[in-house]
Amino acid sequence: MTDQDLSRGTGTALWRQIAERLKRDIVSGTHQPGDRLPTELRMAEEFSVNRHTIRRAVAALAEQGLVRIEQGRGTFVQESVIDYRVKKRTRFSENVLGHRREPSGKLLAIREEPAEEAVAKALEIRKGTMVVVVERLGEADGRPLSVASHYFPKGRFPSLPDTIRDTGSISLAMERLGVGDYTRKVTRVTARTARAADAQLLQQSPNKPILLTEGVNVDATGRPVEYSVARWASDRVQIVFEPGT
Amino acid sequence: MTDQDLSRGTGTALWRQIAERLKRDIVSGTHQPGDRLPTELRMAEEFSVNRHTIRRAVAALAEQGLVRIEQGRGTFVQESVIDYRVKKRTRFSENVLGHRREPSGKLLAIREEPAEEAVAKALEIRKGTMVVVVERLGEADGRPLSVASHYFPKGRFPSLPDTIRDTGSISLAMERLGVGDYTRKVTRVTARTARAADAQLLQQSPNKPILLTEGVNVDATGRPVEYSVARWASDRVQIVFEPGT
DNA sequence: ATCTCAAATTTGTCTAGACATCTATACCAT
DNA sequence: ATGGTATAGATGTCTAGACAAATTTGAGAT
Incomplete structure (x- = not known):
């Protein structure tokens, strides 16, 4: 397997041809x-091209x-990863959307800070009002799935940090504080390039x-x-998303 | 502005420092x-580095x-682009989700082909059954927003291609064919890296x-x-997403 | 056996130069 | 004016080589 018959000077860059070939070999198993x-050195020899x-x-494939x-x-x-896992996961639609119970997870941090513009607007409080922020890593099958930041109005739930630390769960803590039944009002979805910190937590390039x-949960009265x-x-x-939920 | 005082040999690659500097200049305006x-040649001189x-x-910034x-x-x-536009767009939630009426759009192609696995499964027909495929570019404010592929069972709508060509609209055509009231059964959302063709149509890197x-629309009887x-x-x-819709 | 450290292996960065390809401009012929 | 063509300017690709940085391996000392 020394000669890899790339076609030079046909308008298709060598590196593209090589990337395509490697990709094929990966997809085909x-x-x-x-x-x-x-x-790299070895492939350079095999394909008779420069290491660069x-x-x-390879950089293209990594991308x-x-x-x-x-x-x-x-x-x-x-x-x-997109094998059974996804199908298994698709059953958790409500949770996935509601950010409530997740297969498993880790609390990363609990802190308090004044509400920024967006947070204040969503929670219908004044900008600068203190909120409790809970950072949480969601996992499934031992693999990180999500990093979530949850914001709660501190005025209404002053003891939330302690309760979460006690119970280790957001939904349990909320239940103890008398808001067992909150529902999702709206969810927005978009795509972004990961920030460094998130990429690391998610073990993703x-x-x-x-x-x-991004979403807001409201209690029975709509607050x-x-x-x-x-x-x-x-x-x-x-x-x-299923209309039924 | 010839000397750009990069620090060599400090553990941070020159290209990273340059990318950072350019990014700062972009963010700061x-x-x-x-x-x-x-x-490239000019910047190479300014920063006193090789063009490569x-x-x-620059490649990093493009990424x-x-x-x-x-x-x-x-x-x-x-x-x-993420200015008023997004906020304006968020009003179109139902349409966005239903892929039905869009602010404006262009028909790219109408063709017929045997159904692939995924298509067949979604439409509940046998793999290989002919389907009508409509490719459509959705625009808003003159900027491309989406590229959508719509699949219809040809057996049920044999005259669909002509009707679409007549009316220029998918929803109008469906109405004429007696399926004025179809509803969205399920929608899945995920993120991917764009394929070349889509990236070009969407004018996105x-x-x-x-x-x-990805979604399925069903008629009143659930088909x-x-x-x-x-x-x-x-x-x-x-x-x-709003639960109400 | 275990630890340490040097060497080998492998990817990362930088330089240098040549030519290809695409785009815009300017000039010339009509 | 119009249209084509040469030219300059810009990014794209490929080669070549040197050294840096991270990891693994293995030899040697204990």
């Missing part, structure tokens, strides 16, 4: 998820999220898109009790 | 949206969507994420009449 690709040309091709590059170790085929959902912004690893989750 | 950046190093920095590179013309600061919505997949320019649209 010749390179299994988790496998290490040949080293290989690097350009697409097909491979993961690790300095000093090598380039690895990204383990696929900084180049890859994340899903961003907002929670505003949340969640960032989702887009290749590990698919959000499902 | 020194380089206005739509402006052309200095040429500049290219690496982030801050600039747009045009061969033969130059590199331009990407004009931002190929590196930027797109929103992908699927349409399956659609739409790709949205993620920075120009925000999809809004």
Whole structure:
């Protein structure tokens, strides 16, 4: 397998041809998820091109999220995730949308701060009013799925931080505080490029898109009790909307 | 402004420092949206680095969507769009979700083909059954918003292509064919990196994420009449869900 | 066996130069 | 004026080589 018959001077850049070929080998399973690709130097020899040309091709694949590059170790085929996982996840639509119970998760931080413009507007309070912020990492099957920031009006729930620390759960804490039945008023969804911190938490390359959902939960009387912004690893989750819910 | 005092050998790659500096100038407004950046050669001189190093920095910015590179013309600061537009757009939630009437749009193509697996499943027909495919570009304020592929079972709507060509509208055509009242059964949303063709149609850099919505419309009896997949320019649209709709 | 440290391996960065390809401009012929 | 064509200017691709930084490996000391 030394000659890789690339066509030179046909209008298609060599690195594109190489990227295409590698991609095919990954999709077809010749390179299994988790496998290490040949080293850059080795591929350069195989394809009879300069190492930089290989690097350009591999960089394109990394951008697409097909491979993961690790300095000093090598380039690895990204383990696929869009298999059963997504189908399993699609059953959790209500939770996914409501940001309430999640398969599992970790509390990252609980803090208090004055409400910014957007937060204040969503919670229908004055800008600068203190809010309780809970940062939470949602996981499923041990893989990070989402990073969510939940905002609560501190005036209404002064003991929320302690209660959350006690129970370890947002929904449990809310229940104890007498708001067991809150419902989702509105959810917005869009896509963004991940910020560094989120990308790291989600174990996702900084180049890859994340899903961003933003929503407000209201109590039985229609008063907002929670505003949340969640960032989702887009290749590990698919959000499902059904009119019935 | 010749000396740009980069710090060499401090652990931070030159191209990162340059990218950071350019980004700062863009965010701060020194380089206005739509402006052309200095040429690569010129920046190479200014920063006293090789042209390739500049290219690496600019490529990073392009990946982030801050600039747009045009061969033969130059590199331009990407004009931002997330201003009033988004807020204006958020009013169109039902349409956005239903893929029915859109602010304006263009029919790109109408063709017939055997149904693939996913299409067949959604329409509850056998794989390989002929379907009518309508490709449509959705615009708002003259800017492309979405590219949608609509799939209809040809067996049930044999004259659909002609009717669409006559009316120029999908919803009008469906009405004429006796399915005036179809409703959305389910919508899935996720994010992907744009494919080349879609990126071009959406006038979006190929590196930027797109929103992908997928849905099935059913008639009054619950039978699927349409399956659609739409790709949205993620920075120009925000999809809004309200339980009421 | 275990620890340490040097060497080898592998990816990351930077420079240098050549030519290709695309775009806009200016000039010339009609 | 119009249209084509040469030219200059811009980004795109490819090669070549050197060194840096991170990781793994293995030899040697304990």
